[in-house]
Amino acid sequence: MNNVRTNRMAGLMLAMGMVSCNLVAEETTKKAEAVKAEPSVNEIEVGFSYLSDDAYRFGRFNGMTDDGAYIIGDVRAKAHTENGDFWRLRGTNLGLDSQYLMFQAGTQGAHSLSLEYDQLPDYENDTGVTPFLGAGGTHLRLPAGYDPDTAVFDISDPKNFTSELPADLDRFLLPFDQETERKRLKLGARLFFKSRWELDGSFQQETKRGTDWIGSSMGPAEEEAIMLKTTGALLPEPVDFETNKMHAALRYHGKQTQWDFSYRGSLFSNKDDSLTWQDPFDLDRTGRLALEPDNQMHQLSAAVGHTLSATNRLTGLLSVSRLTQDDDFLPFNTSTSVDDLPRRSLDGEVWLYKGQVKLTSRPMPKLRLSAKYDYDERDNNTPTATYYYYIADGIPGELPNKAWPKDNDPLSYQRHQFNLSANYRFNTKMGLRGGYKYQQIDRDSEDQERETTREQSLTLKWSLRALEELEVDVYGEHTRRRGSTYETRRDENPAMRTFYLADVDRNKLGASFYYMPTSRLSLGLTGEYLDDDYTDSALGLTEAEQVSLLLDASYQISERISSHAFYTHEAFKSSNAGAQDKFLTTPDWSAELEDTIDSAGLGFNFNQFLDRWDLGADLVYTRSRGKIHMINNTINPSSGDSIADPDDPTQQFPDLETSLTSLQLWTRYRYSDTISYRFSYWYEDFSSEDWTVDDLEADSVDHLLLLGEDRLDYTQHVVGLSVNVRF
Amino acid sequence: MGYLFRRSLLLCLLLGLLLPGATLQADPNTLESLIEAGGKYVGVESCLQCHESQHTQIIQESHGQAADVRTPFAMNGCESCHGPGEKHVINYAAADGKDPATIESGLVAFSGVKASPVEAQNSMCLQCHQGGSLIPWHDSLHDTAQVSCSGCHTMHKPSKVMDRSTEAEVCYSCHKKTRSQSYQMSSHAMREGKLVCSDCHASHGSNGPFMLKQTSLNENCYECHxxxxxxxxxxxxxxxxxxxxxxxxxxxxxxxxxxxxxxxxxxxxxxxxxxxxxxxxxxxxxxxxxxxxxxxxxxxxxxxxxxxxxxxxxxxxxxxxxx
Structure with missing residues (x-):
């Protein structure tokens, strides 16, 4: 790999040299003529970046995962002729796995064609391991000699597990990269006619290929304590998706009325329908799970905007979508056949309806009013049937003795939403905005805990230009959600409330200040607090809080020097409560969760430093910490005393911490009006402490096969050199 | 549904009361008032006498293409967007070139310390740009936040917001929290410019929540997932x-x-x-x-x-x- 890059780099240097020499000769003449500079918007930049270290995470989305040199190209060009013909070319990251290229040509106001190509890598982790052969395929098997240990399990002492994975598992582990790559090709066309009509169409093909991970489970041979004896394994999952998207729109751009009729289609296809694996805990068992099925979406919509008068406007939308999915089913388990199924495929069909009408009005110069009604419906026509399901593969027996019956229960719902808002400008210094929102969702599903939820919100925002240099906004919101009778799901604790259906009182307060004491200096401060109180939730999410604080400043030190700085603080707090007994409706444990994220940044630009140099710097530091404080409220039923110490350190999870420091320095030397050289240095340091992954090998946890990944800390130094030619 | 019906009725009554009075009062900051104050059109040649560099720039951009009958330069040139310049020329001459008095002359200025009120600026743009993605502009989040078109777009030179590699810079100038979030341990490929704001959001307003391009949040996510x-x-x-x-x-x-x-x-x-x-x-x-x-x-x-x-x-x- 490095040899290839070295050769590429040598070629690049040669090319850069040639380009530069030719252009330099030409430019020397031009400079002497001191031609007046005219705006130039076309440029090509070619250069290389050299990375000091292998860092998979650093290159996750840009493709630069390994140390060494990378050639990078960038192009931006366009041209117009007097008769309206034009073309545009744009390319970024050319040469990398994240390259993008777009070309468009046509006659402005008449027609145009465009072609886009885009690559998006997602290189997640290259340190995983797996004993499976065939990773990336649909059949995973274990190598010869792989011999799991005999399980030891005592129902009277469930803590007393022993691993069933082979003692010499390390001998069989193979490297496994979690990485996918998307490639998109899009063809677009636009046609304008009779000055106000437009026809717009596009077709996009996207492939996503690679290997991801997927969780799996295998049932126990015994009937008792199924939960305790089920084994789990993280498997390499094949990803071979193709999504074709079509879009066509007919638009009318009238002075008073505008229409937009459009069709959107999305056809998703997964080349792999299932993943089969040999049980790493028992070679005689095989599991099979379903991968994401092919599906389609087709949508027709009509949007309209109509200006009723100089101060009133009406807009509306009607949209209908049809979602279908009809992939063949797999059998209930690997011991049964598809003949046991109530149907061979789902024949799933969902209709989505959307309607919206909005009226905006300015009945007097200082008052703006708006009223909006939204209707959304999900009409799920998927047929229902009774499925005698097995919890997991590996449970022996004949149907229906070891299986549970369950009817599928497709979710349908209707949502109505009204919004009313008023904005009154008292004078040039003060304004007030108020709003009211009502939302009702009616869900049609037997398994849903609540049929109807109703939510009402009031918002208020007060804007004040207290001084010529100071703008202040203060805003608040109160939301209240209630609904029909709450019925907990089967096998669920009756005190559990699913948070997005539960009663909640939400309060939000915020304020922002923008101070501009001089035309060169601006300071901003925004603070926001949000509190969700789940008033009727004894178990589940009971409370959530969000706090955010933003500080930013920009200072134009001189005509050529600008600088900026920012600091952001975000905190997310929430409380979860649980009960270990189905019939215990008060929590016997709870968890206080807190995530705090602090970010700070500093940067400056110095243009025309020493006449021909531009300088720039950007520094960003981000630190995140996730804390979970577990509280054990278990009460001894006879004594009434707490069984455990709520602050016992052995009962606490460690913290989750990540930090990122990124420093980018660059300078551009303008050799002439058309040629410049850019030198850059990029330092980035990332570290994380994630106790859920750190120091865990593939067999570190009983009855579970992990991926044994390493943390993806890195320190990276990137040096870049490029030449930019404007023409 | 009775509850909903009553609310609908209330809403209709409220609007019915408001609409008749809709055009009773004139606002001196409206586009119509400003244009009226500007006098007559003087033509591009007059503008060129002082603003040649701006002209040189804009004829390389979409708005400067006279061959396209929809553009400002197929109509009244600079004055299609800035308004009639007669009073501006008179005032400029009267002040001996020391005070162009842009706003007082009825011109619409899109930048600088003497920029016209946001409402007047946007009204000028909306004369031509009300269709397609602009249909839901009115009362959108950006509209109610008094964001001017020129706050994001530049007409005389390539607009950063129209280029995928620089678009986020423009959005982050206001959405600073989002910029910080792009640096977090888990994020979309925003820092790398592989996923840009406009891939998910319709900045001119939308029929969905959070100014998302699709009609629901989930439909938006399904575009890639x-x-x-x-x-x-x-x-x-x-x-x-x-x-x-x-x-x-x-x-x-x-x-x-x-x-x-x-x-x-x-x-x-x-x-x-x-x-x-x-x-x-x-x-x-x-x-x-x-x-x-x-x-x-x-x-x-x-x-x-x-x-x-x-x-x-x-x-x-x-x-x-x-x-």
Whole structure:
């Protein structure tokens, strides 16, 4: 790999040299003529970046995962002729796995064609391991000699597990990269006619290929304590998706009325329908799970905007979508056949309806009013049937003795939403905005805990230009959600409330200040607090809080020097409560969760430093910490005393911490009006402490096969050199 | 529905009362008032006498293409957007070139300390740009926040917001929290410029929430994550209803942009216990020492996802999202 890059780099240097020499000769003449500079918007930049270290995470989305040199190209060009013909070319990251290229040509106001190509890598982790052969395929098997240990399990002492994975598992582990790559090709066309009509169409093909991970489970041979004896394994999952998207729109751009009729289609296809694996805990068992099925979406919509008068406007939308999915089913388990199924495929069909009408009005110069009604419906026509399901593969027996019956229960719902808002400008210094929102969702599903939820919100925002240099906004919101009778799901604790259906009182307060004491200096401060109180939730999410604080400043030190700085603080707090007994409706444990994220940044630009140099710097530091404080409220039923110490350190999870420091320095030397050289240095340091992954090998946890990944800390130094030619 | 009907009726009555008075009062800051104040059109040649460089720039951009009958330069040139310049020329001459008095002359200025009121600026742009993606502009979040078109777009030179590699810079100048979130441990490919704001958001207003391009949040996510769309045999209802119940969109301290760390994320809604006494909630108490990872098969690794798939299952035995 490095040899290839070295050769590429040598070629690049040669090319850069040639380009530069030719252009330099030409430019020397031009400079002497001191031609007046005219705006130039076309440029090509070619250069290389050299990375000091292998860092998979650093290159996750840009493709630069390994140390060494990378050639990078960038192009931006366009041209117009007097008769309206034009073309545009744009390319970024050319040469990398994240390259993008777009070309468009046509006659402005008449027609145009465009072609886009885009690559998006997602290189997640290259340190995983797996004993499976065939990773990336649909059949995973274990190598010869792989011999799991005999399980030891005592129902009277469930803590007393022993691993069933082979003692010499390390001998069989193979490297496994979690990485996918998307490639998109899009063809677009636009046609304008009779000055106000437009026809717009596009077709996009996207492939996503690679290997991801997927969780799996295998049932126990015994009937008792199924939960305790089920084994789990993280498997390499094949990803071979193709999504074709079509879009066509007919638009009318009238002075008073505008229409937009459009069709959107999305056809998703997964080349792999299932993943089969040999049980790493028992070679005689095989599991099979379903991968994401092919599906389609087709949508027709009509949007309209109509200006009723100089101060009133009406807009509306009607949209209908049809979602279908009809992939063949797999059998209930690997011991049964598809003949046991109530149907061979789902024949799933969902209709989505959307309607919206909005009226905006300015009945007097200082008052703006708006009223909006939204209707959304999900009409799920998927047929229902009774499925005698097995919890997991590996449970022996004949149907229906070891299986549970369950009817599928497709979710349908209707949502109505009204919004009313008023904005009154008292004078040039003060304004007030108020709003009211009502939302009702009616869900049609037997398994849903609540049929109807109703939510009402009031918002208020007060804007004040207290001084010529100071703008202040203060805003608040109160939301209240209630609904029909709450019925907990089967096998669920009756005190559990699913948070997005539960009663909640939400309060939000915020304020922002923008101070501009001089035309060169601006300071901003925004603070926001949000509190969700789940008033009727004894178990589940009971409370959530969000706090955010933003500080930013920009200072134009001189005509050529600008600088900026920012600091952001975000905190997310929430409380979860649980009960270990189905019939215990008060929590016997709870968890206080807190995530705090602090970010700070500093940067400056110095243009025309020493006449021909531009300088720039950007520094960003981000630190995140996730804390979970577990509280054990278990009460001894006879004594009434707490069984455990709520602050016992052995009962606490460690913290989750990540930090990122990124420093980018660059300078551009303008050799002439058309040629410049850019030198850059990029330092980035990332570290994380994630106790859920750190120091865990593939067999570190009983009855579970992990991926044994390493943390993806890195320190990276990137040096870049490029030449930019404007023409 | 009676409740809804009453609210609809109230709404209609309210609007019925307001509409008749809609045009009773004139606002001196409206576009019409400003244009009227500007006098007559003087032509591009007059503008060129002082503003040659601006002209040189704009004829390289879309708005400067006279061959396209829709553009300003196919109509009244500079004055198509800035308004008639007669009074501006007279005032300039009267002040001996010392005070162009842009606004006082009725011209619409899109930048600088003497920029016209946002409403007047935007009204000028909306004369031509009300169709297509602009249909929902009125009362959109940017409209109500008094964002001017020129706050994001530049007409005389290439607009940063129209280029994928620089678009986010423009958005981040106001959406600073989002910029910070792009640096978090888990985020979309925003820092790398591979996913830009306009891939998901319609900055001119939309018929969906949060100015998203599609009519619902989930439909927006399915644009890239079509494999999650289903419909599935066994749906996970929150997933079907709203991806953001479990995922953040711009950045998170947890993998896969999750709002919380598992298994607490799942335990917000699940405390399931089987009749035999086994169940997931016991992961906290039954296993005692939380610092011993050997006991935490539902906590470490991918926690609940060590066994479960969260997004729905099409397997006939996938009731519990196990395959």
């Amino acid at each position: 079509a494999e999650k769309r289903g419909p599935f045999l066994w749906e996970h209802y929150p997933v079907t209803e709203d991806c953001s119940l479990c995922h953040r969109t711009h950045g998170s301290n947890h993998p896969y942009l999750l709002t919380k760390q598992g298994p607490q994320l799942c335990q917000q809604c699940h405390a399931k216990i089987r009749p035999d006494g086994s169940g997931h909630v016991r992961i906290f108490l039954d296993y005692g020492d939380l610092s011993d990872p050997k006991r935490q098969r539902m906590v470490v690794g991918r926690n609940c996802s060590n066994c479960h798939k969260a997004h729905g299952s099409n397997h006939p035995s996938g009731v519990n999202q196990l395959r």
